[in-house]
Amino acid sequence: MAFRPLTARAPAVLLREAKPLKAILGHAQRLAHLQRLLESQLQPAAREHCHVASWRDGSLLLIVTDGHWATRLRYQQKRLQRQLQAFNEFSNLTRILFKVQPPTVQQGAVGHTMDLSNNAAETIQATAEGISDPNLRAALERLASHAKPRQATRLTRTPGLSAACCRPATSPSAP
Numbered sequence: 001m002a003f004r005p006l007t008a009r010a011p012a013v014l015l016r017e018a019k020p021l022k023a024i025l026g027h028a029q030r031l032a033h034l035q036r037l038l039e040s041q042l043q044p045a046a047r048e049h050c051h052v053a054s055w056r057d058g059s060l061l062l063i064v065t066d067g068h069w070a071t072r073l074r075y076q077q078k079r080l081q082r083q084l085q086a087f088n089e090f091s092n093l094t095r096i097l098f099k100v101q102p103p104t105v106q107q108g109a110v111g112h113t114m115d116l117s118n119n120a121a122e123t124i125q126a127t128a129e130g131i132s133d134p135n136l137r138a139a140l141e142r143l144a145s146h147a148k149p150r151q152a153t154r155l156t157r158t159p160g161l162s163a164a165c166c167r168p169a170t171s172p173s174a175p
Contacts, residue, residue: 031055034089038062041083046073058094060084063101070098121147 015025035052042050049069053061064070073080077096084090121144128140 034060037084037087037089041080053099055090058092059097060090060093060095061097061099064098065101065103067100070100073098116143116147118147121145 015021031052031054034055038050038052039047046069049065050073051063053063055061062073064073077098081093081096084096085093124140124144128137128144131137131140
């Protein structure tokens with residue numbers, strides 16, 4: 001007797017036939033419908049910051065991304081409650097609760113970055129050329145490679161000065 005694997009079924013079929021999955025899908029669709037109704041009554045700027053978490057026994061729980069939006073929505077709570085009660089789905093709405101829950105996925109950290117000018121990069125590169133320690137020299141060369149080319153006009157050096165002015169003296173008589 002050979003083993004015969006069960007035939008694969010499409011996910012849509014599983015969602016329609018399996019009772020636990022069907023219940024979860026139904027609940028998710030209900031919340032999505034309530035979310036659309038809520039968004040129809042929110043200001044456009046607030047829509048991305050406010051989500052329906054639950055609707056039970058006349059109490060609507062909304063998750064808000066930060067305290068700023070929670071405060072703004074609390075000021076509008078009575079108006080929002082009256083507008084939502086006009087929908088059949090929210091006819092027995094008695095209160096709206098706001099919970100602050102920051103998004104779990106952090107946005108890219110916006111930090112202050114310093115740009116390295118070409119002039120500074122050339123000076124660092126010239127300094128690296130005079131360093132005998134290979135680790136320090138490699139670190140300075142990596143640092144110099146971070147210079148970003150500028151679109152503006154390039155600064156010219158003062159006549160008589162060069163990047164060599166930053167090199168360590170090779171003989172004791174050098175100035």
